[in-house]
Amino acid sequence: MPQELPGYYFDAEKNRYFPIKGPIPGSKSKPPSSSSSSSSSSTPARRRPVSGRTSTLLEMRELNGNPSWLKHAKCNFQDEFLKIQVSHPQVWAFHGTDKMADGALEQMRLHIMTPEGETATVGLLAGGMNGSLSFCEVGKVGRHFDYGVDCMPEHVWPLKREHEDCKVPVHLWRPPTAQFPSGVSCIKMPRKRSTTVDGNQFQQALISTLGSDRSGGSVHILNLAEPFDFPLRASTVGRRVCHIASFQCTIWTADCSSNGNRAIVGTNLGAAVVNLENGAVSWVCRGKSDVLALQFDQSGNIALCGFRNGAIVTVDVRENQRVSSSRLISHQIPSSPSEKFHGHSQKQWFKLSGKICPTNTTYMPKSICSLVSLQLYDQYFLASSMDGSINLYDHRQIKKGPVQSYEGQVNSHTRTQLGTDPSEKFLLSGGEDCLTRLWNIKSGKLLFEERFSTSVPLVSCCQSTERQNHMGYSHGQHESWGSWLGSQDGLYYAQWY
Template identity: 85%
Template sequence: MPQELPGFYFDAEKNRYFPIKGPIPGSKSKPSSSGASPISSSTPTQCRPVLSRTSILLETRELNGNPLWLKHAKCKFQDEFLKIHASRPQVWAFHKTDKMADGALEQMRLRITTPEGQTATVGLLAGGRNGSLSFCEVGKVGQHFDYGVKCMPEHVWPLKREHEECKVPVHLWRSPTVQFSSDVSCIKMPGKRSITVDGDPIQHALITTLGSEGSGGSVHTLNLAEPFDFPLRTSIIRQRLHDVASLHCTIWTADCSFNGSQAIIGTNLGAALVNLENGVVSWVCRGKSDVLALQFDQSGNLALCGFRNGAIVTVDVRENQGVSSSKLISHQIPSSPSERLRGHSQKQWFKLSGKIYPTDTTYMPKSICSLVSLRLYDQYFLASSMDGSINLYDHRQIKKGPVQSYEGHVNSHTRTQLGTDPSEKFLLSGGEDCYMRLWKIKSGKLLFEDKFSTSVPLVTCCQSTERYPIEVDGRQNYMGYSHGQHESWGSWLGSRDGLYYAQWY
């Protein structure tokens, strides 16, 4: 008589053991309802506690191995594990951060000098629609100084902690702000989407302002090459700011090349390259529709431009240094299907000048508010529109339309940003209904939606692969990594209410 093994049965005919749960090897049928326990199919915010669902997943893997069969579908354990945690994030609100980060937000790595010596830390650069530029230190270095503001965290979601530990993931210290003459419209760091990991410190950050009735938008850089002296004062930040260029137009958005030598800006007149070393401005695309979103591709040779009329156009930005707008090639681009359906002859086409590829143009129903190129899949990009649509496109087959769509987003007129985690498994955005939503990029499944803010989460800054330094038992350690290899999945969100941090692993 064969020995009994827990979780297995012995087949005398085949003279071997088989697992009791899960699909029988060689069978084409999928597991029945009495097989491996599926993950709950309830709505994203009405899920089982994370620990309970994780236990079910671990049990299933132990019995069936990897890959798993869950809900009649084949999947990997790691993907399911992350998806469970993403569907139940922990969210903290930081006090005394209102109106600080509703314009732009970016995370960076910093070197700072304290009385104890030089150390590395992580910082947040936040821009407000009131023209403020705020520098925040993420960690405990700033907590030792009386100068500045300590932003205390408050756990805001889930309201019932379900007996789970909710340790504060980060501490935030805010220095005095620097004031610009108009809204901060964009903050970008060079090389954040590159696959190559380089230990060299980033030299500068790109900052743009929107412009006002009296003056146009402006382009600035913030010097990050030298260590900052702490406590950080307004005068120190002003000394590090460099005025690159001023334009007689509105600057809606911008992106920075990988090496940080040039930027591309989206304006109400089109798109232009800006040499960040000498301030030379070269127009690469001119038109009558505002460029509200744009993004360099991985090579830095092309840029995606999202227009107010719903068009997404590919622009070649090579060999354009010093080229005047009058020498750009003129194109007649078909208007979006929604415009053509209105029957107005003057809207059948719109004019664009530049080195563009008309055949690589696609459309969304309304104004484009965000574009995100995927670094791990360099031909793919995400786009969102002001009708609530969010789509994933393959640039090689852009005329065929989106390859994936993401349902549930609410937007009609607001320029909300999309964010992705470093692994590019999850997509994050805030909606006009003040909800934060999180989707699985590959499947398009909505994993989480809930409201913890009374204003729209406008900007997102997903945690990059840099580690958060923290002090444990008097020794320097790094938050954000498990066993020194795996990132901590989380994102900063900026709204008029203030800063929020959502962590799901």
Template identity: 85%
Template sequence: MPPELPGFYFDAEKNRYFPIKGPIPGSKSKPSISSSSSNSAPTRRGPVSSRTSILLQTRELNGNPLWLKHAKCNFQDEFLKIHASRPQVWAFNGTDKIADGALEQMRLRIMTPEGETATVGLLAGGMNGSLSFCEVGKVGQHFDYGVKCMPEHVWPLKREHEECKVPVHLWRPPPVQFSSDVSCIKIPGKQSIAVDGDHIQHALITTLGSERSGGSVHILNLAEPFDLSLRTATVRQRLHDVASFRCTIWTADCSTNGNRAIVGTNLGAALVNLENAVVSWVCRGKSDVLALQFDQSGNIALCGFRNGAIVTVDVRENQGVSSRLISHQIPSSPSERFQGHSQKHWFKLSGKIYPTDTTYMPKSICSLVSLQLYDQYFLASSVDGSINLYDHRQIKKGPVQCYEGQVNSHTRTQLGTDPSEKFLLSGGEDCYMRLWSIKSGKLLFEDRFSTSVPLVSCCQLTERYPSELDGGQNHTGYSHGQHERWGSWLGSRDGLYYVQWY
């Protein structure tokens, strides 16, 4: 007799498996709260294996979609939520202060004594001005220089009989040193690269600036393979200076095609042509731009200001002769309208602004993330701990979803999402990492494994593997988070952490 597969039945006459698409005749259409444990929703506190078994039994009895606690659910979504609520976390030694400013992951090619090979790399920027390239894998383990960063399992605390297999290895050659903090690292078209597997051409890197000089814009050439066998082939040789500013650069974003960047400064937002280094201002004001995000078309940019405003800016080039920016009076946020005895009802901005598309958060904006799979939505966070989901089409109505539980008062922490855009994660000032379901807003996980605030994050698809979801069959490709193993890198002053939740 062929083995049983959860969610499938075997037809002996046709000699194949068929999925169970609907409820078994005679079963209840909506399991009640008082029904047996096989029909009840899995609880967050139970072991992952136990809760997964309960979920599989529920699907076998009631089909997919499921009814859990009188709510209609998708089996695969619930399966991923169970694993997201119990992640595994590793800390890497020798990485302190290298990734508390910016962090990005990318696929690239490496030259080794054995030949060219594909691997995964991390670009980590520190508040001490360091830029570190880290090879994720075992390619760097063959060299006698650099730092081999050994992982240590830090969450959950394992029992003596449990074994935690190390998911990744990390090796980094000597870093590059800038004259000021690394404020942002961006990979052009990162979402499409994850889907298509194309090689990245370059990375955008910005520095904050100092008392002696302003911030600067650089690109790192990634088109050619890295030859790690040559000690002199450092990251520095691949860096190209693009533009320098006489102001502070807080943040930046890169267009999908990689030929333009937008930088947020203490004077407003400016476009930088990465091919000819031409700089043009698209928004000027007295409030710092602390967060930026292009939309998918590259024609619109969201600007998050220190005063809590989120403003939509048209960044297309002017067709007319005049390049003068149009001045606007934008309503102040409710929290700024009364300060002491003065009334601040307006603040001035110059540029191609859409005043009616402006929304506000209680305090300074610290992160903006446009969703790629749902292009009308974007996530925003402010330094008071508020995290919201907005719809461009209904922005005046306020957020469509709120994510509770974040702890913050003044720190600029970065939001992160997984490639399937099902989960949202962020660090808090209490040094906790929190993970929410983007769709439901439910807090799935919160715990502390770092002694400093997790400031930056980047999520990436790491591997496909056989699972109980597909009967043990191994698939290749990208399918929006149904069978993949997800991982996230977190950067803090303590160093790098790797969080694996499925």
């Protein structure tokens, strides 16, 4: 075994040591001064008065530049001001959206044909556990048509508006929905657009269904390359949905590669890679514990798999494309420490087949709910489990445990999904107590913790700065960041700043 060296990690594939570089996501490239920390760090986020705190920072900024106590702290003026903004969002609920987005939620850019010609807009693709697939238009284009529902927004947070002239940042128009035979378990967009042989850009959305007693789950793609004709009908969306593969098992989750040509699905039998061009299926990981969460890395060669028994396993999906599941390499993975501590001493190991590295396995106390690989910091990923634990891990130091933890989450058995803002500075999740929480990824500090939903916020998606600028969602000269949240009682939109 290679000897551990302080400040270095050993890459088994390249057979050499590499220096451990890079701070926790969101921190500065230069190490901050070790002198006194920010005086605001000792004050709970919920008790700070917005107006007083903000006005003090602005006054000191205008009169003195960066305040001296901020210059020597592990933060700056912009960081402090941003924390105050995100800790006091504006939230709207949309009527007529109950049970529409309690399974999956994704936002995308699309083009639609109107009587005035082709128009660019934003679409919201929502999947329900009742099998419904709703394709909503986020804007005012659809309101010109009689075919559909204009989902009216209602301001739900804060309970007392601080600014009575606060305008609704988005509008939602919902045409009739399409229907699958079982619940929608996942909707994902490629992280970058695919390019076909003739050079045209091809955009598509991956959709997976859970499965039922009569049939297993299935994988579909929704073609978004061509403009949609409005008024949009359920049959129009149905013609754009293409069936790719069917399984004789439950599909809990799915993810697509960055170029959109492959998908990986997590099932009750393991994980399988699906070629989205020809529908070929190849199993890359088999075991008796369900894969409840998974995520491709940026290269599309590695996938993180989160199991019901709390294990997080790294699977290499570059090979074994033509190898049957019976020929996958079998491994004995150490059981989760929590199982041993709860009297299950006979479960010292569990069997897992696939091209994996057992030494790169880590554990959380209970079943894995969600996995999120950070795009700006490709060595880091976020994970949550059903005991309420949320951690940040570094692939290079995974055996040492998490590098950051986020306290306050409430969970026992619900598969709530994690979300991050476009800059990957903040982490968002709903809890079983129906509260929505927001943490600072770098510091782990809880910035927002409030209830505005009558059911558990299960899924979320954030709109990027690029989309905001393109669609005009920014207010005045200040850009804004918003999040859609889906629960059984409907859709919510949170305007963070």
